[in-house]
Amino acid sequence: MDFTDPSASALYEAVVRSGGDLVVGLDFDGTLAPIVEDPTRAHVHPEVPDLLVALSEVVRGVAVVTGRPVRQALALGDLDQVGSRINDLHRSFLVLGQYGNERWTAVDRRVVSPRPPAGLAGFLREVPSLVRRAGAPDAYVEPKGLAVALHTRRLDDPAGSFARLLPLVTDAAARHGLAVEPGRLVVEVRAPGMHKGLSVRRLAEEWSAKGFLFAGDDLGDVEAFTELRAMRTEGVATMAVCSHGGDGPEELEELADLVVDGPDGVVELLRALVHDLS
């Protein structure tokens, strides 16, 4: 792997030195799977399944940490099958869904999840009026069990619709005691209190990580990147990788140690990691 930035190169070498004590956390959409118009058709890059298995053999653990419900990520990423293969090798693999609220491990093979937040049913009743008032009546509404995501990517004016929808949704979510998670032409409403930063911290503790590499592409990954910075001051070798593409947020790029070119770039990096750790 060629690094143009010497500080990224030094961080990568430190992460590689953590070897068998390294944890790799990977976001799903925009990181393992290219962004597509229809969220039900977001499949992982074809090399991802084999790479996750190969990676699991040379690191302490591999985790997919996503805003998606676990079951969706398992289906779209063929991750159930990946989990079986990794389990057969007696290595560690898990999927944390809905920003860490749901958990699935290759050993237990069942989704552990809390109940939907109390305010969600009330918020859902308001959705038709919210999208109408935002001039986005055809926004795609993605029910997620513990949350709901409102997508504007397939509308005539995706960015304008998103900008009009966000304040209305933020106000309604607050009235129902819910949190708002804006993303790439999507705004999600969910329970407060959990985010990818906490997920990263707990994974590092669970797997006694001496190194942690995390790759993500969206605002929902900001807390994970921030947590990696904190862990670095505590002596853990960390690297935050931004999977750059199209409408991804500048804020994440600014926090990143390395910016790669979308899922293709993530795959190239994971390939290098497997090679350098073997």
Ligand SMILES: O=P(O)(O)OC[C@H]1O[C@H](O[C@H]2O[C@H](CO)[C@@H](O)[C@H](O)[C@H]2O)[C@H](O)[C@@H](O)[C@@H]1O
């Ligand atoms: O944490 P992630 O794995 O990145 O999940 C975040 C959200 O991703 C999905 O939406 C995004 O990807 C779609 C498919 O490429 C795209 O159409 C949409 O515009 C993106 O925002 C997913 O649908 C959401 O539920 C996730 O929360």
